[in-house]
Amino acid sequence: MVYDVVIVGGSYAGLSAGLQLARGRRKVLVIDAGLRRNRFAQHSHGFLGQDGRAPGDIAAQARAQLLAYPTVEWVDQSAVKAGQCAEGFAVVTADEQRFAARRLIIATGMVDVLPEIPGLAERWGKHVFHCPYCHGYELDGGPIGVLAATQVALHQALMLPDWGPTTLFLNGVFEPDAEQLASLEKRGVTLERERVVSISGHANITLASGRVVELAGVFTQPHMHMASPLPVQLGCEFEAGPMGDFIKVNATRETSVPGVFACGDAAVAAGNVAIAVGDGARTGSAAHQSLIFR
Incomplete structure (x- = not known):
């Protein structure tokens, strides 16, 4: 099977991107290792409608809502390799499963070095x-x-x-x-x-x-680095941030590699749930439109 979009990273940005694509009736796969950046926090604040909730509860509810769409699938694994292929892009997980898609969204976040x-x-x-x-x-x-x-x-x-x-x-x-x-x-x-x-x-x-x-x-101010090796493997360009490099994207959230999009903390020099959700929504809709207008 060739998916329309594979989303690597199933936290707030990836979930939000997936929701836009699911509502566009596109075939979507989310690959997620289950390591949210804010898993150490007891409560999440500043996200409209969710203020004060446990971050894990927000993510779990969002995952359930996303998986209610019949065109969405989920794999609980780490994505360890990615590259271009005849179908578009191929992603390989730690247990050696291979998945192909026409578009790829990187929503893998950052690692804080304290x-x-x-x-x-x-x-x-x-x-x-x-x-x-x-x-x-x-x-x-x-x-x-x-x-x-x-x-x-x-x-x-x-x-x-x-x-x-x-x-x-x-x-x-x-x-x-x-x-x-x-x-x-x-x-x-x-x-x-x-x-x-x-x-x-x-x-x-x-x-x-x-x-x-x-x-x-x-x-x-923790130093930060990419949580995933995939952006480097794919050849994405980076920008220097105040505490670490992040993925360079254009106005449509597309990276320097055509067909590869990025959202959330990996592509925005800010760690905030509300910003990640908004950025994911923009990215999901942009990836969807790229499937139509190219």
Whole structure:
């Protein structure tokens, strides 16, 4: 069988793309390894109509709704190889199944590489975050820490005072220049230059001197890389993002490889459920129209 579209990645962007194609009565296959990027978070916020729900519940409901369409199939596997073939594109899974399609959508997301601070990883998605819009409100105006891992920390530190009194822990990553210092002072951000040793308790940062700073939550900037080898295998071009490269797409969400589309975190320098769903919808409809007008 040759599918109209194979979607690699069945999280929010991939599900949304699939829904547009299913409603266009196209034959769709979703291949998904079951590793949502936000699987560490207990609640999802900022997504209209779903605010405060568990991320897994949102994804499970969306999957059930998508699979209610008779032209959609699903394979619970990792896609490990992809390339062009006579039918269009071929995708091979970890268990050596081969699937062919006229179009391919990459919705595999990103992997977060966290700062190597003891106690941080186990609090990721619970008390340590990356997105103020997703988690800032729930801190109830309490003290917030920004742990610098990249210079994007400056951007976070300037934003977060809207959610609570903010301390920027530079941790030796960079030193703000005079203009940046003035901006931080204007926003009321406290600077901390002591090295961060660990995070403990709820979200308490221990400094090299032994001093402990108690916080309602901590924000940081993980480095990111592609969750899948497929974009490189296919020859897709990339763009440099502030915390890692992402797939370059045009206005119709098509990559530099004709017939290959990309959506969600892998193609947008932002990690947010609402943005991923919107981007998936755009991508699914664009892939559908490419089947008609080419």
